[in-house]
């Protein structure tokens with residue numbers, strides 16, 4: 001398989017991601033059910049992270065290739081899942097510039113598309129990577145995703161470190177916007193829906209931990225001496241909104257989940 005090798009600007013702590021944010025894959029199981037992979041199918045997992053869902057899809061007999069923009073994620077995916085019989089293959093690739101030698105039956109993606117901020121390039125690449133009749137099944141952050149987490153950080157930053165910009169590296173579209181992008185690229189959109197999914201963080205973790213894990217580029221402009229104070233104030237501001245009486249914190253996730261099909265040339269799209 002010919003994938004364009006290009007690292008995105010962000011490096012993850014893959015071990016911390018696996019230890020503290022395993023819920024990302026756990027919630028993705030619903031998307032695997034929607035994909036309904038069949039034995040022998042070729043499936044591309046776009047933004048596969050440490051490969052847990054790719055391995056789960058492969059365990060059902062599909063031939064899976066996982067790609068991710070982060071080299072550490074891919075190294076971890078290979079170490080965890082790359083050895084077994086029928087295991088997925090993995091490669092570093094930029095989702096904005098997908099290139100494949102042989103078309104896939106399905107492209108799957110969980111909790112990754114919001115990191116790809118030029119969606120038309122992504123959707124066009126996925127379309128080109130599918131055979132006619134192939135499907136694109138995915139879930140990612142929708143309009144309104146992590147709105148409270150963002151609001152808390154912005155408010156804390158304005159109080160503690162006025163003038164430091166809070167720039168977000170994510171794309172959270174509405175259902176209508178994303179469906180239009182899919183259709184403009186040539187897809188038939190079969191299902192698309194928005195839902196709120198408040199998601200418990202690991203016990204003991206707070207909003208500050210979420211920001212440290214997922215927002216290093218957002219936190220980078222804060223001088224070292226103010227970053228901790230901004231995060232502490234973020235927790236103070238958000239405790240009532242995002243933590244329950246037992247001290248369990250939640251991320252205010254909102255998801256966009258869809259199935260789209262690359263039509264057959266004759267017009268039948270496999271519905």
Ligand code: BEZ
Pocket residue numbers: 111114140141145146170214253254
């Ligand atoms: C999400 O899964 O919605 C998400 C995760 C990290 C950063 C932003 C959004």
